[in-house]
Amino acid sequence: xxxxxxxxxxxxxxxxxxxxxxxxxxxxxxxxxxxxxxxxxxxxxxxxxxxxxxxxxxxxxxxxxxxxxxxxxxxxxxxxxxxxxxxxxxxxxxxxxxxxxxxxxxxxxxxxxxxxxxxxxxxxxxxxxxxxxxxxxxxxxxxxxxxxxxxxxxxxxxxxxxxxxxxxxxxxxxxxxxxxxxxxxxxxxxxxxxxxxxxxxxxxxxxxxxxxxxxxxxxxxxxxxxxxxxxxxxxxxxxxxxxxxxxxxxxxxxxxxxxxxxxxxxxxxxxxxxxxxxxxxxxxxxxxxxxxxxxxxxxxxxxxxxxxxxxxxxxxxxxxxxxxxxxxxxxxxxxxxxxxxxxxxxxxxxxxxxxxxxxxxxxxxxxxxxxxxxxxxxxxxxxxxx
Numbered sequence: 001x002x003x004x005x006x007x008x009x010x011x012x013x014x015x016x017x018x019x020x021x022x023x024x025x026x027x028x029x030x031x032x033x034x035x036x037x038x039x040x041x042x043x044x045x046x047x048x049x050x051x052x053x054x055x056x057x058x059x060x061x062x063x064x065x066x067x068x069x070x071x072x073x074x075x076x077x078x079x080x081x082x083x084x085x086x087x088x089x090x091x092x093x094x095x096x097x098x099x100x101x102x103x104x105x106x107x108x109x110x111x112x113x114x115x116x117x118x119x120x121x122x123x124x125x126x127x128x129x130x131x132x133x134x135x136x137x138x139x140x141x142x143x144x145x146x147x148x149x150x151x152x153x154x155x156x157x158x159x160x161x162x163x164x165x166x167x168x169x170x171x172x173x174x175x176x177x178x179x180x181x182x183x184x185x186x187x188x189x190x191x192x193x194x195x196x197x198x199x200x201x202x203x204x205x206x207x208x209x210x211x212x213x214x215x216x217x218x219x220x221x222x223x224x225x226x227x228x229x230x231x232x233x234x235x236x237x238x239x240x241x242x243x244x245x246x247x248x249x250x251x252x253x254x255x256x257x258x259x260x261x262x263x264x265x266x267x268x269x270x271x272x273x274x275x276x277x278x279x280x281x282x283x284x285x286x287x288x289x290x291x292x293x294x295x296x297x298x299x300x301x302x303x304x305x306x307x308x309x310x311x312x313x314x315x316x317x318x319x320x321x322x323x324x325x326x327x328x329x330x331x332x333x334x335x336x337x338x339x340x341x342x343x344x345x346x347x348x349x350x351x352x353x354x355x356x357x358x359x360x361x362x363x364x365x366x367x368x369x370x371x372x373x374x375x376x377x378x379x380x381x382x383x384x385x386x
Contacts, residue, residue, distance in 0.1 A: 001069050003186075007251050011065035025245045026058045047228050055233050059241040063248050067206075070185040072192050073218035075225070077232055078244060082181065082201030083109040084237035085215030089197050092227045093175045094145050096121045101139045102148040103130035103160065107179060110148065130160040131291060133168060140172055149178040149195070152295070154334075155307055155344075155364055157182070157284045159291045162298055166194030181335075186258050187300045191218060204335025205304075208250045208257050212243050257337075260369050262303035267372040268365070268379070272308050277383045279361070282307040305334055307364045312386065315353040318345050318361065321386040327370070327378045334366035339375050341365050 001010070017024050031050040033039040042051040050056050060078060068076035079085040090113060094100065102114060104127045114125035128135040136147060147169045151160045162178060169176045178190040181201040190198040200206070202214035217227065232238060239247075269286065272278045284295040285302040295302060310318055322330050328339045344362040345353055353360055367375060 003070070003255065006066050006069045007254065010069055011062040023059060023062055023245070023248065025241050026053075027241050028057075029053050046233070047225055053241060054236055054238055055228070057238075057241050057244070059248075060239060060244040063239075063244045063251075066248070066251055067185075067202075067216050068218050071198050071218040072185075072189055073198065074221040075223075076216060076218045077224055077228060078202070078239045078247070079215040079217070079232075079237045080239050080243075081213045081237075082107075082199070082203060082215035084235070085199050085201075085217050086110050086179070087113060088227050088231035088235065088237065089177050089199055089217050090118075090146060090148070091231045092223075093177075094118070094123050096123065097143060098123050098145040099141045099143045100125040100146045100148060101136055101144055102127050103150050103153065103158070104128065105153065105155075106148060106150050107154065107181075110150075110179070114148075129158075130165075131158050133161055133164045136165055137168055140168075140174070144172065144174055147174055147176050149176065149190075151178060151180075151188075151190075151298075152182045152284050152302075154182060154305065155362070156282055157289070157305070157307065159284065159294050159298070161294060162190055162193040162195055166196075169196075170194070182305065183299055183302070184254070184258065186255065187302065188298060193298060196220070196223060201335075202247055202250075204333060205254060205258065206247055206250050206335075208253065208336055209246070210333070210336040210338065212246045212250070214239050214243060214247055257369065258303060261367060262301055264369070264372045264375070265303045265306065265367045268367050268375055269306055271376045271379065272306065272365075275380075275383055277311050277386055279309040279311040281309075304366050304368075305364060306367065307362055309358055309361045310363065310386070312361060313355055315345050315350055315360070317386050318343050318363070321382050322363070324382040324385045325378055326381070328365070328375065337369045339366060339368035339370055339378075 012023055030052050042049045046055045063078055064076040102125050126139045128139050149160050166176050176195045177197045178195045180188055180190050180198050184205045197217055197219040200216050202216050269283055272281050283306050322343050328341050331340045332342055342364050344359045
């Protein structure tokens with residue numbers, strides 16, 4: 001299916017709403033019926049129509065169709081945050097006493113789910129180095145229900161061989177879930193590589209304007225229906241019609257924004273690699289990246305996020321660099337129009353800072369839509385002060 005058709009036309013029955021180019025926001029909590037039988041039918045199968053916007057909503061449906069098609073998946077659910085999407089995808093496929101295999105250091109709230117919430121129900125998690133497929137195989141137990149992936153992850157960008165892990169999991173009857181927030185469906189398609197459920201934080205590239213929180217799950221219609229009828233509706237974590245409309249708006253320019261961010265990333269990467277105050281950089285499409293060949297095999301491209309290590313001795317030097325940036329904002333997240341930076345040392349107190357720990361000297365930069373020279377000048381002046 002052509003990406004231009006998906007973004008501009010799919011799911012948009014304009015003749016049903018006055019031939020408006022932009023779809024309406026159906027900002028309603030519930031829907032009325034003229035026939036008891038119609039209401040009865042939807043009570044039996046809420047997934048088949050509109051009864052209450054906690055479940056299905058026409059504006060959200062337009063977005064669901066587009067996001068499923070972009071992922072080459074049968075179906076999609078959109079949540080009010082990426083964390084909600086993770087929670088539902090995992091909860092739908094575990095029971096008391098089950099076991100999960102996860103990549104090391106997954107997204108913070110995925111790890112909180114694995115370490116704090118699931119153990120209350122006797123569900124355990126083993127963390128493995130996901131760069132080697134055999135590590136997953138060694139960690140599998142008779143009660144393993146899920147293999148949880150994040151490729152690339154959002155700090156040091158380790159990859160997993162998605163096709164190989166999917167094949168391994170399927171041979172053991174294990175569900176695979178992959179966080180695809182780094183790439184979006186434009187640069188990587190986990191479903192096409194055999195993954196059961198692809199998830200992403202639509203707060204980032206899909207929105208593109210730092211004004212919406214959202215998460216996405218895509219997969220088979222059977223699997224998505226199962227999640228809808230249990231976790232999605234029970235938790236009440238669906239997205240609002242207005243936020244769905246904002247994401248539809250964000251999708252219109254997604255290819256252009258991704259292209260611009262991709263173009264901006266390379267000169268910024270080259271600048272950082274050449275600067276004496278930068279010890280090293282980490283980027284999946286850099287030829288020196290340890291998994292560069294795998295990245296080129298399963299990703300169409302890479303953009304936006306660059307991690308780098310400052311060549312410093314004291315935490316104060318990291319702080320000086322960050323606090324002297326004039327245009328790059330110090331903030332979490334990525335994928336929008338503005339360039340952002342986050343220092344690893346922000347997660348530890350000054351007393352805990354250890355120069356021997358590379359993660360304490362690491363910074364993650366998101367290259368936004370500004371001119372690359374503008375971003376580079378800001379980095380350069382802050383590095384020169386450090």
